[in-house]
Amino acid sequence: MKQIQAYGTEDKNAKLKPLTIERRELLENDVDIDILFCGVCHSDIHSAHNDWGGTKYPLVPGHEIVGRVTKVGNAVKKYKEGDLVGVGCMVDSCQDCNSCAEDLEQYCENGMVGTYNGKDKHTGKQTFGGYSTSIVVKEEFVLSIPENLEIKAVAPLLCAGITSFSPLNHWKIKKGDKVGVIGLGGLGHMGIKFAHAMGAETIMITTSPNKAESAKDLGADSVLISTNGEDMTKQNGTFDFLLNTVPVKHDINPYIQLLKRDATMVLVGAIEPLEPMNGGQLILGRKRVAGSLIGGIKETQEMLDFCGKHNIVSDIEMIDMQEINTAFERVTSNDVKYRFVIDMKSLK
């Protein structure tokens, strides 16, 4: 085991602080990555506070990682020292079940290994995330980052990016489709960029009129204020697809009304019980509500390549590692456009 510097927490009520952690030595299929930047995802906060249960302490969050390869194991073929690489929400999976065979490791039937708070398959110990100076990851779970992109703004693509890209890609959004992106946060702002780049007529759907201009700057063709009943009614039955990024309990019925017959709304944020859905809403137009979880490794690479081609990155605010507790507070109060990224040299 090797000792490295990190930032984490030893208690659900404590603030994050410097920690020394142990990580596994380089195995033959491993890539050793010097972490340059790490995005701050709302999940990091939920995990630190054990909001979802299951957190083991000490916890080192961070699953939007960008760095440079410093060393590779003997059997590694895809990467070499100096390569710009990324790591997202997963660092391992069984690679044997139906889901893994279909490049959908996020749905691994034996459970994927989370980048943090997971169980390392080799050491049996806890995995630690990107709020640290380095990380060792199995080659198959390392992504290649297009060099033309602004590196620090790539970090959030590894979670916020793929989470919004995957449903748009899976449900085959194409030129001319009318796509609504519900909620303008870390996921929603990426959803707008992707839907726009895919050629869709992209409509930002938000409760906040003051987000209208920002949404248009990101690529939205127009903005629909969901609290305006009259405007909503006018748009009923007109959307080919809805990407719902709202991360908390809410009423999805007004959004289902926006869908055309046979159209789909995909939830990517709300992992809790929603307000009661009216079955008739689905029945009367053969509509669908579905879910989507991040994306597989293959699709994450496709997303990064798509970003390289279309010059898409996240809109970010840079912080030093020592500012993480303030950043957590600001994320919680929705005060960030749209993602904090930690400059990891502040920890070195």
Added chain:
Amino acid sequence: MKQIQAYGTEDKNAKLKPLTIERRELLENDVDIDILFCGVCHSDIHSAHNDWGGTKYPLVPGHEIVGRVTKVGNAVKKYKEGDLVGVGCMVDSCQDCNSCAEDLEQYCENGMVGTYNGKDKHTGKQTFGGYSTSIVVKEEFVLSIPENLEIKAVAPLLCAGITSFSPLNHWKIKKGDKVGVIGLGGLGHMGIKFAHAMGAETIMITTSPNKAESAKDLGADSVLISTNGEDMTKQNGTFDFLLNTVPVKHDINPYIQLLKRDATMVLVGAIEPLEPMNGGQLILGRKRVAGSLIGGIKETQEMLDFCGKHNIVSDIEMIDMQEINTAFERVTSNDVKYRFVIDMKSLK
């Protein structure tokens, strides 16, 4: 207008009684049908009692109609006197919108015309249903009934049949799929017959252990009692498709858990707000919940032809028209296996 004998109600609290109603004269595209049998659908009861609002009185229910053609308009090509025909839930639509162009008149963007309590496009007056001696329907909304089937047991196919057939057909259920049919009533018993005939491994999912044998007689390979947590848990993540025929508010979360990744549950019964759905259930397996409403005319004909080929009809209990009020009570208390059919000669 022509006067005919029917059974209906003039008030939401009144029992059904004999009524004389007016229907339109035969137009050039119309088919005049002598009604032989009419199924009793739960919707008939809801409409009679104005449970959903919008009922105009007098109301003559009935949209599971089988009869013989007695006369056709000059322009009618498909039917001639003596043909055995059926009429389902619709008697007209705009035949011009996208939905109608795709043979999905049930989703007509300008509103399909219900077989009863609709607005006749020619007379502007109310439409009356199959609890009557005859009906005049536009050729395009008349179905052809395979002569090899037991005629009286065909009637429920026109609503219960197509409502359960359409989602199985639309979502392309095939040999080897594992299909669960939730709820054993008018819709559910047809769902089992269809899923079985399509070659699926068909599992009846019910709260009632005493329905197990009946379900197997209908073609279910096995029965899963949804109140048995242990049995349900064993089957989590194993179903390719679920047809949910439960007609009232209920908790769909335990059923979503039964679905495989990327699998769909289709609601056909509950047109009201459901118990809160957990968004995480959909997200963690990219699962889908959808709705489905009856079926288009083309698909209804396909369903009838499928029934002709596989010798499928409904399980019924025959009544005379005069017994309708008792039948309504028994349907309401779920005391019928599985559909009442009125022998319309009792009214003649």
